[in-house]
Amino acid sequence: MKFTDGEKVLVVSFGELWLRGRNRGDYINLLRNNLNKQLEGEKYKFEPMYDRFLLRLQKGSDEERIKAKLSKLFGISNVTVSHVTKPTLASITRTARKMLRQVKGEERSVRINSHRTYKEFDFDSRDIIGKVLKVAKAAGFTPTTHGFTTDMHINVTKDAAFLTCEKVRGQGGLPVRSSGKGVVLLSGGIDSPVAAWYAMKRGIEPIYVHIHGYRDAEDALQSKVPALIKILSGYGSGSKTYYIPAYVLQSYSMKAGKYELILLKAFMLRIAEKIAEKEGAGAIITGESLGQVASQTMQNLSASQDGIKLPILRPLVGFDKDEIIRVARSIGTYDESIRPYKDVCSINAKNPATATQVKKMKELAKSVGLTGIVNRSLRLAKVVDGGAAARR
Ligand code: ATP
Numbered sequence: 195m196k197f198t199d200g201e202k203v204l205v206v207s208f209g210e211l212w213l214r215g216r217n218r219g220d221y222i223n224l225l226r227n228n229l230n231k232q233l234e235g236e237k238y239k240f241e242p243m244y245d246r247f248l249l250r251l252q253k254g255s256d257e258e259r260i261k262a263k264l265s266k267l268f269g270i271s272n273v274t275v276s277h278v279t280k281p282t283l284a285s286i287t288r289t290a291r292k293m294l295r296q297v298k299g300e301e302r303s304v305r306i307n308s309h310r311t312y313k314e315f316d317f318d319s320r321d322i323i324g325k326v327l328k329v330a331k332a333a334g335f336t337p338t339t340h341g342f343t344t345d346m347h348i349n350v351t352k353d354a355a356f357l358t359c360e361k362v363r364g365q366g367g368l369p370v371r372s373s374g375k376g377v378v379l380l381s382g383g384i385d386s387p388v389a390a391w392y393a394m395k396r397g398i399e400p401i402y403v404h405i406h407g408y409r410d411a412e413d414a415l416q417s418k419v420p421a422l423i424k425i426l427s428g429y430g431s432g433s434k435t436y437y438i439p440a441y442v443l444q445s446y447s448m449k450a451g452k453y454e455l456i457l458l459k460a461f462m463l464r465i466a467e468k469i470a471e472k473e474g475a476g477a478i479i480t481g482e483s484l485g486q487v488a489s490q491t492m493q494n495l496s497a498s499q500d501g502i503k504l505p506i507l508r509p510l511v512g513f514d515k516d517e518i519i520r521v522a523r524s525i526g527t528y529d530e531s532i533r534p535y536k537d538v539c540s541i542n543a544k545n546p547a548t549a550t551q552v553k554k555m556k557e558l559a560k561s562v563g564l565t566g567i568v569n570r571s572l573r574l575a576k577v578v579d580g581g582a583a584a585r586r
């Protein structure tokens with residue numbers, strides 16, 4: 195591979211992919227696709243290596259924006275910024291001096307590490323470290339091996355030397371889709387976007403289902419829901435969304451009194467399962483926790499999922515509300531989630547039943563004709579994919 199002196203390269207490392215043995219190649223391809231999709235419109239040249247990716251920056255590349263995007267993408271453990279130079283002692287020292295001079299801060303200490311993958315040159319790592327330490331001291335750095343403010347790594351290959359002292363932490367996790375697809379019941383509240391994020395973190399590609407309280411799906415498309423999906427899709431691929439109206443159910447469930455809410459939950463899960471079947475998804479994901487609201491009891495969870503065969507994943511089951519809020523803020527969904535919205539659950543949440551028996555649930559489902567309601571509602575679905583969901 196030919197490099198130009200002074201070129202900058204982002205080195206992307208994968209982390210957990212190592213654990214995957216036989217499927218390694220598939221995982222790397224997935225990550226590569228997700229990465230290229232996420233960086234659409236950015237300027238860079240992609241070079242795959244055995245255990246990492248090189249993104250060579252070009253004239254006009256927006257380095258900061260590319261780093262910010264990479265730091266969110268699931269499956270990446272870290273990104274280092276490398277300055278490329280000729281593999282000679284003089285070039286390495288000159289580049290190191292330039293880089294160290296750009297480091298800001300009063301108290302400055304440095305550790306220099308050197309590694310050679312090509313050893314036929316007439317200098318070794320000790321020579322490199324000796325020279326670079328000299329320029330570091332001249333630039334006001336104290337050399338140390340503990341508690342340094344700057345950690346410089348120098349890697350010498352046959353074609354070029356790579357110098358780096360900037361490491362951007364990645365999000366970790368697995369590349370989205372490496373665990374298959376899952377249907378996410380997304381409300382627009384605080385919890386379900388966080389649940390979606392945790393599912394994506396473990397490699398699930400989300401297919402979103404949102405049950406809305408409008409006659410016309412266009413009104414739901416103007417809501418915060420597409421905005422939340424857009425934020426989540428910054429972490430990996432997947433933004434296909436089914437918007438399903440609640441009015442067919444509501445015209446029957448009104449008389450269900452305190453059971454109206456659990457009927458709505460059962461309706462949502464059945465809708466999700468049907469969509470999962472159509473989309474080839476292997477699980478349903480919800481933002482439910484235990485005891486967070488009066489209706490989230492073990493009995494109600496059991497009753498509402500009666501008849502559902504797919505696994506229902508509830509990533510937030512062990513979270514306190516303030517922990518969920520903290521994550522929501524850090525992943526960027528919180529501000530959208532707290533915007534006012536005509537939420538279908540809040541319409542009838544007064545004194546809901548808290549200990550619904552499965553037997554009672556079966557009676558309710560039968561008396562309102564839940565299966566038929568689900569099928570009719572599915573026919574009213576508005577499906578939005580990719581770019582369209584991001585428009586607003
Ligand atoms: P959230 O903060 O996610 O809205 P919540 O604390 O309001 O959750 P519930 O109203 O009991 O709790 O909803 C529990 C879960 O049911 C949600 O996390 C979501 O997965 C699903 N859900 C609720 N409302 C909807 C909806 N309108 N469309 C799709 N899924 C929903």
Ligand code: MG
Binds near residue numbers: 381382383539
């Ligand atoms: Mg809610």
